Amino acid sequence: MKLKQLEGLLGDLQQFSNPKVELEQYPTGPHIASRMLFTAENSYGDITDKVVADFGCGCGTLSAAAALLDAACVIGFDIDPQSLETATLNAEELEVEIDFVQCDVTKLELKGQVVGTVVMNPPFGTRKKGADMEFLSAAMKVASQAVYSLHKTSTREHIKRAALRDFNAKSAEVICELRYDLPKLYKFHKRKEVDIAVDLWRFEPRQN
Amino acid sequence: MRLITHNMLSCNIKGVKNGFPLKIEAEKVIEKEVDFNPDFLRHMFAKIEWKALVEAARSMGYAELPEDSPDATVIESADETFLRKLHHALLELHLEEGALVCPETGRKFPVNKGIPNMLLHEDEVKQTVCIDLRKGNEPTRIRSPKDRVLMQDVCIDLSLQVP
Numbered sequence: 001m002k003l004k005q006l007e008g009l010l011g012d013l014q015q016f017s018n019p020k021v022e023l024e025q026y027p028t029g030p031h032i033a034s035r036m037l038f039t040a041e042n043s044y045g046d047i048t049d050k051v052v053a054d055f056g057c058g059c060g061t062l063s064a065a066a067a068l069l070d071a072a073c074v075i076g077f078d079i080d081p082q083s084l085e086t087a088t089l090n091a092e093e094l095e096v097e098i099d100f101v102q103c104d105v106t107k108l109e110l111k112g113q114v115v116g117t118v119v120m121n122p123p124f125g126t127r128k129k130g131a132d133m134e135f136l137s138a139a140m141k142v143a144s145q146a147v148y149s150l151h152k153t154s155t156r157e158h159i160k161r162a163a164l165r166d167f168n169a170k171s172a173e174v175i176c177e178l179r180y181d182l183p184k185l186y187k188f189h190k191r192k193e194v195d196i197a198v199d200l201w202r203f204e205p206r207q208n
Numbered sequence: 209m210r211l212i213t214h215n216m217l218s219c220n221i222k223g224v225k226n227g228f229p230l231k232i233e234a235e236k237v238i239e240k241e242v243d244f245n246p247d248f249l250r251h252m253f254a255k256i257e258w259k260a261l262v263e264a265a266r267s268m269g270y271a272e273l274p275e276d277s278p279d280a281t282v283i284e285s286a287d288e289t290f291l292r293k294l295h296h297a298l299l300e301l302h303l304e305e306g307a308l309v310c311p312e313t314g315r316k317f318p319v320n321k322g323i324p325n326m327l328l329h330e331d332e333v334k335q336t337v338c339i340d341l342r343k344g345n346e347p348t349r350i351r352s353p354k355d356r357v358l359m360q361d362v363c364i365d366l367s368l369q370v371p
């Protein structure tokens with residue numbers, strides 16, 4: 001599948017109808033989502049024929065991208081039942097199979113080594129402090145092959161240190177820097193739209 | 209929810225020692241065909257909990273999987289019969305309505321429209337209390353992974369004793 005085609009399909013997905021600010025629900029735009037998964041597969045072979053988990057899947061944009069790039073199995077995890085309903089509709093619309101699990105990923109302990117790759121656009125920790133690190137910690141425990149995650153560029157040094165020292169990472173690389181365009185979603189947003197500098201990270205866990 | 213997902217879920221209620229595998233109460237099961245990928249299945253076979261899969265498949269009405277995990281020769285052989293059964297059990301059976309039950313506490317995690325709800329109630333969540341022996345501090349609740357990391361050397365998991 002070509003990048004443009006993937007981006008097009010992801011652009012048609014339904015997004016949050018009633019975003020919950022305390023969960024930091026922001027849609028992952030088709031531009032970022034397509035590039036993130038396309039790179040994961042084309043540069044690293046981490047998606048096709050692999051078991052991919054999407055932590056904090058929301059409406060399932062990253063899950064859908066993984067499925068469209070022929071992951072062998074995609075599982076989306078999220079705490080919010082309404083988002084999961086939308087995610088289910090999106091999967092049906094695209095005619096892809098995605099399993100969804102309602103849970104708090106930071107408290108879930110997944111057994112075994114079934115999951116190869118974790119992809120995620122986690123909360124940045126603006127509402128619940130440390131949420132970004134909790135998600136990363138959880139992902140590193142689950143993935144046997146690689147973790148792809150988005151974090152604010154301003155946290156780059158902190159993330160690298162934590163990943164290598166505390167979260168069992170063999171490597172922690174910023175693949176690229178992206179501009180995350182956030183439209184005015186919540187009442188407290190003053191500007192019509194704002195660009196946040198985010199890093200696309202690839203972490204490799206140490207083998208047990 | 210397919211059985212490949214079930215194979216990784218366990219009960220995380222505090223104090224539970226053996227929350228895996230979750231028993232399945234199946235009320236509605238549907239079958240959806242997907243493409244057969246023998247290489248993927250061979251690769252996956254080594255990673256799944258076999259007994260859990262056999263039991264789960266049985267609860268969903270599929271009893272074709274052998275009780276004992278087959279050895280490597282069966283997997284590597286060109287004969288696809290076994291892999292087809294594995295494929296069907298792992299990827300084509302969907303639990304739409306029912307529940308996943310903790311083998312130790314009996315707690316039911318409902319499954320609706322194919323989505324299991326694994327959210328724990330407030331009193332079911334593990335709390336880890338850390339005591340910083342170096343400074344002789346009062347025991348503190350961990351609030352974030354960063355706190356846990358700083359106290360890593362002296363951390364004691366008192367989850368069983370915390371009320």
